[in-house]
Amino acid sequence: MSEKIPYKIYLTEDEIPTKWYNVRADMKNKPAPLINPGTGKPLTLEDLAPIFCEDLNKQELDNDTQYFEIPEEIQKFYKMYRPSPLVRAYFLEKALGTPAKIYYKFEGNNTSGSHKLNSAIAQAYYAKKQGLKGVTTETGAGQWGTALSMACSYFDLDCRVYMVKCSYEQKPFRREVMRTYGANVTPSPSMTTEVGKKILAEFPNTTGSLGCAISEAVEAAVTSEGYRYVLGSVLNQVLLHQTIIGLETQTALKKYNIKPDMIIGCAGGGSNLGGLVSPFIGEMLRGEAKYQVIAVEPASCPSFTRGKYAYDFCDTGMICPLAKMYTLGSQFMPSANHAGGLRFHGMSPILSQLYHDGYMEARAVEQTAVFEAATQFARVEGILPAPESSHAIRVAIDEALKCKETGEEKTIVFGLTGTGYFDLVAYEQFNSKTMTDTIPTDEQLAESFAKLPKVNL
Amino acid sequence: MSEKIPYKIYLTEDEIPTKWYNVRADMKNKPAPLINPGTGKPLTLEDLAPIFCEDLNKQELDNDTQYFEIPEEIQKFYKMYRPSPLVRAYFLEKALGTPAKIYYKFEGNNTSGSHKLNSAIAQAYYAKKQGLKGVTTETGAGQWGTALSMACSYFDLDCRVYMVKCSYEQKPFRREVMRTYGANVTPSPSMTTEVGKKILAEFPNTTGSLGCAISEAVEAAVTSEGYRYVLGSVLNQVLLHQTIIGLETQTALKKYNIKPDMIIGCAGGGSNLGGLVSPFIGEMLRGEAKYQVIAVEPASCPSFTRGKYAYDFCDTGMICPLAKMYTLGSQFMPSANHAGGLRFHGMSPILSQLYHDGYMEARAVEQTAVFEAATQFARVEGILPAPESSHAIRVAIDEALKCKETGEEKTIVFGLTGTGYFDLVAYEQFNSKTMTDTIPTDEQLAESFAKLPKVNL
Numbered sequence: 059m060s061e062k063i064p065y066k067i068y069l070t071e072d073e074i075p076t077k078w079y080n081v082r083a084d085m086k087n088k089p090a091p092l093i094n095p096g097t098g099k100p101l102t103l104e105d106l107a108p109i110f111c112e113d114l115n116k117q118e119l120d121n122d123t124q125y126f127e128i129p130e131e132i133q134k135f136y137k138m139y140r141p142s143p144l145v146r147a148y149f150l151e152k153a154l155g156t157p158a159k160i161y162y163k164f165e166g167n168n169t170s171g172s173h174k175l176n177s178a179i180a181q182a183y184y185a186k187k188q189g190l191k192g193v194t195t196e197t198g199a200g201q202w203g204t205a206l207s208m209a210c211s212y213f214d215l216d217c218r219v220y221m222v223k224c225s226y227e228q229k230p231f232r233r234e235v236m237r238t239y240g241a242n243v244t245p246s247p248s249m250t251t252e253v254g255k256k257i258l259a260e261f262p263n264t265t266g267s268l269g270c271a272i273s274e275a276v277e278a279a280v281t282s283e284g285y286r287y288v289l290g291s292v293l294n295q296v297l298l299h300q301t302i303i304g305l306e307t308q309t310a311l312k313k314y315n316i317k318p319d320m321i322i323g324c325a326g327g328g329s330n331l332g333g334l335v336s337p338f339i340g341e342m343l344r345g346e347a348k349y350q351v352i353a354v355e356p357a358s359c360p361s362f363t364r365g366k367y368a369y370d371f372c373d374t375g376m377i378c379p380l381a382k383m384y385t386l387g388s389q390f391m392p393s394a395n396h397a398g399g400l401r402f403h404g405m406s407p408i409l410s411q412l413y414h415d416g417y418m419e420a421r422a423v424e425q426t427a428v429f430e431a432a433t434q435f436a437r438v439e440g441i442l443p444a445p446e447s448s449h450a451i452r453v454a455i456d457e458a459l460k461c462k463e464t465g466e467e468k469t470i471v472f473g474l475t476g477t478g479y480f481d482l483v484a485y486e487q488f489n490s491k492t493m494t495d496t497i498p499t500d501e502q503l504a505e506s507f508a509k510l511p512k513v514n515l
Numbered sequence: 516m517s518e519k520i521p522y523k524i525y526l527t528e529d530e531i532p533t534k535w536y537n538v539r540a541d542m543k544n545k546p547a548p549l550i551n552p553g554t555g556k557p558l559t560l561e562d563l564a565p566i567f568c569e570d571l572n573k574q575e576l577d578n579d580t581q582y583f584e585i586p587e588e589i590q591k592f593y594k595m596y597r598p599s600p601l602v603r604a605y606f607l608e609k610a611l612g613t614p615a616k617i618y619y620k621f622e623g624n625n626t627s628g629s630h631k632l633n634s635a636i637a638q639a640y641y642a643k644k645q646g647l648k649g650v651t652t653e654t655g656a657g658q659w660g661t662a663l664s665m666a667c668s669y670f671d672l673d674c675r676v677y678m679v680k681c682s683y684e685q686k687p688f689r690r691e692v693m694r695t696y697g698a699n700v701t702p703s704p705s706m707t708t709e710v711g712k713k714i715l716a717e718f719p720n721t722t723g724s725l726g727c728a729i730s731e732a733v734e735a736a737v738t739s740e741g742y743r744y745v746l747g748s749v750l751n752q753v754l755l756h757q758t759i760i761g762l763e764t765q766t767a768l769k770k771y772n773i774k775p776d777m778i779i780g781c782a783g784g785g786s787n788l789g790g791l792v793s794p795f796i797g798e799m800l801r802g803e804a805k806y807q808v809i810a811v812e813p814a815s816c817p818s819f820t821r822g823k824y825a826y827d828f829c830d831t832g833m834i835c836p837l838a839k840m841y842t843l844g845s846q847f848m849p850s851a852n853h854a855g856g857l858r859f860h861g862m863s864p865i866l867s868q869l870y871h872d873g874y875m876e877a878r879a880v881e882q883t884a885v886f887e888a889a890t891q892f893a894r895v896e897g898i899l900p901a902p903e904s905s906h907a908i909r910v911a912i913d914e915a916l917k918c919k920e921t922g923e924e925k926t927i928v929f930g931l932t933g934t935g936y937f938d939l940v941a942y943e944q945f946n947s948k949t950m951t952d953t954i955p956t957d958e959q960l961a962e963s964f965a966k967l968p969k970v971n972l
Contacts, residue, residue, distance in 0.1 A: 064527070064528045064594075065528060065594040065595065066528070066594070068525050070521070071521045071522060071523070137521075137522040137523075138522065138606065138896065138897045139897055149595065167624050168897055168898075169893065169897055169898055169899045169934070169936075171936075208894075208897060211894045212894070212895070230939075231688075231936075231939035231940075234939040234942050234943045234946065235899060235936075235939065235942075237942075237943075237946045238890055238893060238899065238942050238946060239893065239894060240894070433695055436626065436695060436696065437665075437668045437669070437696060437697070438669070439595065440595045440596055440625055440626055440665060441625075441626055442626045442692060442695065477626070479626075479628075479688075479692075479936040479937070480936070482687075482688035482691040482692065483688075485691050485692075485694075485695050486691045486694075489691065489694050489695060
């Protein structure tokens with residue numbers, strides 16, 4: 059590390075990875091297969107075909123191929139907004155007075171405001187390749203919906219977005235960005251689907267959840283000719299596409315001979331976390347390196363730290379496949395009180411397996427502490443972070459402060475997944491000191507766990 | 516141009532310019548001096564001292580020093596968000612089917628969302644160096660106010676922002692970003708100043724203007740101990756700081772042996788335009804090169820194309836110095852109908868002189884045409900542009916389409932000053948087809964010109 063580390067490490071366009079990394083190929087314990095809730099058997103390509111795009115299904119079920127070539131058209135699109143910088147947080151280090159060296163991979167420099175575009179463009183590409191008319195999806199905080207709108211606009215595909223109602227209301231301008239890119243946006247639950255009608259009949263005042271919105275989007279896809287459903291998180295294919303984050307991070311670190319001790323990411327469904335950490339965990343799986351990997355989740359939706367590792371539906375409507383994952387139960391409704399994304403009841407099956415096998419630890423943090431970290435970060439590093447990303451900032455700051463106490467010069471890398479420009483309602487609550495924390499009680503979780511499906515394999 | 520041009524040209528941090536360029540040093544006809552409205556004589560450092568910061572006043576009045584060393588602390592801050600990329604608009608070129616080669620210098624990758632931070636950090640630095648408690652300012656679209664909030668937060672200075680009322684209402688979230696960075700924001704005109712009270716008494720329903728807000732901010736500064744006024748545009752010092760844009764652009768172009776034919780920028784008060792084009796016009800002034808330089812302004816506030824080149828007040832309240840500039844009259848109120856910034860009645864005296872001397876041409880464009888260009892650009896280049904920046908996009912597209920007709924392979928460089936994430940009310944109007952254009956009538960302008968101050972020099 060003789061060379062001076064710049065504030066921002068940018069790769070050249072030639073250094074952008076041309077392959078995605080499939081961590082499953084290196085996992086001794088593969089993630090448990092998705093189960094067809096009708097037959098109780100592992101899902102096949104035929105089962106998936108009516109719901110998802112063909113090529114994506116192959117990626118979904120492939121536990122063996124270590125690297126997937128990124129199609130040229132996607133590589134080209136990546137150059138529109140990638141490489142993303144790996145930033146040395148000199149200003150934050152100084153403000154904290156820590157001997158730790160802090161880096162963050164910043165994925166927010168594009169109009170979707172987050173890393174979601176990495177998978178959106180891949181999924182839109184394969185949909186177009188299959189000759190589809192359009193795709194349906196759900197969005198929570200709105201980042202995935204925006205990313206998909208941008209990707210569909212690029213490939214001239216129709217894009218129908220079901221947006222979790224509380225986000226739709228909290229983030230009025232998100233809808234307008236999606237419209238500018240030509241998408242249709244419906245607040246969920248809605249009366250446009252059978253499952254939406256059913257949920258509204260049972261819970262008329264619900265503010266929605268990702269689980270509900272997924273059910274609606276899936277129903278809309280399977281009942282419309284020439285449409286498929288696409289998803290921005292949880293799935294193996296999404297983690298695959300998102301490894302561009304971790305691979306770029308590795309390349310940037312290697313360029314300056316930096317060896318991280320700790321990799322930190324926020325965890326909702328796992329798209330950012332999996333994308334960032336998979337290539338590093340791959341090194342651990344192959345016995346080449348050892349890292350402390352930390353998943354950070356909201357205390358209001360704590361699937362890793364308080365969930366069960368069990369088969370569960372990916373959606374509230376219980377029409378999606380069953381996945382073995384850390385889950386709070388598909389009927390768990392996170393408090394509307396919680397700002398931003400990370401509201402999904404479950405977790406990526408790949409990350410669930412890796413966590414179960416001890417390759418990661420997890421921490422749950424409360425949102426007022428998260429916004430304190432967000433504000434501190436914004437004021438010294440200049441970037442107004444998304445609430446989701448700020449979960450990772452919180453723990454990165456905590457770890458850097460521990461280093462201050464112990465004097466350890468640890469190298470911390472965290473994922474800064476996006477910007478908070480559409481989260482100003484939440485920032486306003488924090489600035490006005492009206493923000494509160496909500497943590498589910500043990501009774502609430504027990505009630506939710508009691509509704510887990512019974513699956514024996 | 517044998518080397519392949521990447522999608523984004525990033526300079527290394529060592530290549531970021533360490534000096535600002537003062538175009539006045541190369542101008543044969545210097546911009547006319549600012550006039551003290553009390554004495555009718557050119558302003559001296561003593562006149563300026565109660566209003567502006569000391570070192571900034573020296574920069575303001577210096578017509579001779581060709582380059583100013585950028586203080587180390589500012590250079591360090593620049594590395595937080597600079598260098599900004601010079602982007603080759605391959606996607607836009609393809610969509611237009613033009614043989615033209617289009618580049619844009621993108622200044623929006625920071626939380627202020629624009630180039631304004633380049634001067635904000637410089638002005639905050641000199642205020643801190645002088646030992647001041649805080650600064651006051653006005654903001655139109657909110658980008659300058661956000662930038663100044665960020666800069667003041669970095670140097671722990673108090674920041675009081677008067678925000679043009681129609682922007683305050685159109686952009687509720689801007690205020691929250693400024694608050695997150697610790698600023699106080701007041702809609703202007705307000706009852707907190709004498710000039711605000713006077714304007715409200717005369718025009719109770721006014722939606723404000725930059726001119727009003729400037730008057731209020733200046734009054735607040737001169738009546739508060741330890742405060743000075745800072746301004747995000749128009750002034751010579753601001754253009755000086757903003758030359759970092761043009762200098763970086765030149766360095767990036769030279770790196771790949773690219774010779775532009777045309778430089779295009781949007782024009783409000785002149786901060787972006789001046790910053791981008793000064794170094795290029797410098798080459799013209801020194802007889803080293805020839806470029807077509809185009810200023811693009813809104814048809815609703817057309818100071819270059821329909822204004823008078825005359826001495827005028829910089830503010831509506833007529834308490835600021837007089838500047839010789841292209842002006843619509845300090846009493847001209849641009850329609851509230853117009854989205855975003857570029858609402859200033861006057862123009863930078865430096866740019867006014869250069870325009871008067873034939874180094875630039877100017878075009879006025881209507882906002883519906885501007886938003887058409889913005890949407891087209893967003894869909895292919897991925898970035899949702901600010902309405903201000905989209906004025907430059909409009910003319911860049913028009914020029915690229917002319918090349919398509921003539922077959923000319925011109926190289927076009929334009930300034931993409933910022934992002935439109937806080938302009939979604941305007942995008943919504945455009946998407947809903949409720950946006951209209953407003954162009955002042957000749958009678959309105961004549962009435963405004965009649966109120967120009969009588970100054971003989």
